[in-house]
Amino acid sequence: VCFPGGYGTLDELFETLTLIQTQRTTPSPVVLVGKAFWQPMVAWLKQALVEEHQTISPQDVESFMLTDDVDEAVAHILAKCPECGPVWEHPRRQVAPSPGEIVAGSDRW
Template sequence: MGEFVSGFEKLSRIGPCVSIFGSARTKPDEEYYKLSVAIAEKIVENGYGVITGGGPGIMEAGNKGAHLAGGTSVGLNIDLPFEQHDNPYIDSDKSIDFDYFFVRKVMFVKYSQGFVVLPGGFGTLDELFESITLIQTHKIDKFPIILVGTEYWQGLFDWIKNTLLEKFNTISPGDIDLLHLVDTEDEVLEVLNNFYNEYELSPNF
């Protein structure tokens, strides 16, 4: 309960933000680290802040881009036995530590106006599918879910379409439209701007 209260108090003042997800293992010299920095900079230049999981890799790159562009840089950190440590690009008053994944995930969904998902592992997939499920079941309002990296996500996208939808009919045709597959920072912003030209920009309360 204390983590919920602390999170709500700090995040209620951050303004419109987009969450960036991806692997903690991605190194600064790798393509997707650099792309995450560029995406975060573009997001900030267009009036949004950036929320990440606060750790290294893609998360660090997202916070770095927001920091370099002079925007809001939020880190929702989780205590893990490996990989996770705070990165240095989070605003000092917007770094929040969590012991519980479920509380942290509520914060991501409640205070994000979009999810940008770069290549990552099980944790990234967990965030992705939880957000799809919450939108599909109308537990939260619809927001854009943007998969960055065709080479990484195309196989999953095709499996969802060909196996879940067409072969086994375990999702509805409209569910596939929740996902946007892109490769550049400009395409990320195009999806965000097109969505919020149609829908009101508001928190997922």
């Protein structure tokens, strides 16, 4: 799930899309939240990379969804990844130590 951001966000997004495109990772749902932010970029991808230069396929631009609706995003993720399930639990609860429990040089904390 990507929200509007800067270079770091775009780097992570395109790295993920590249790994999916080149089949270097298991395909997973990619959701771009914030249509007003993402639609101009998607239009450019379609016009420049798909149509004009033909450096990516039309299917590559269909590998993610745009939405402004959180419920729609969740439904898309669960439809594409049923094993994700509606609830994720941490396998082991961890509690941060109090300042008095932290000992310099200790490997406990």
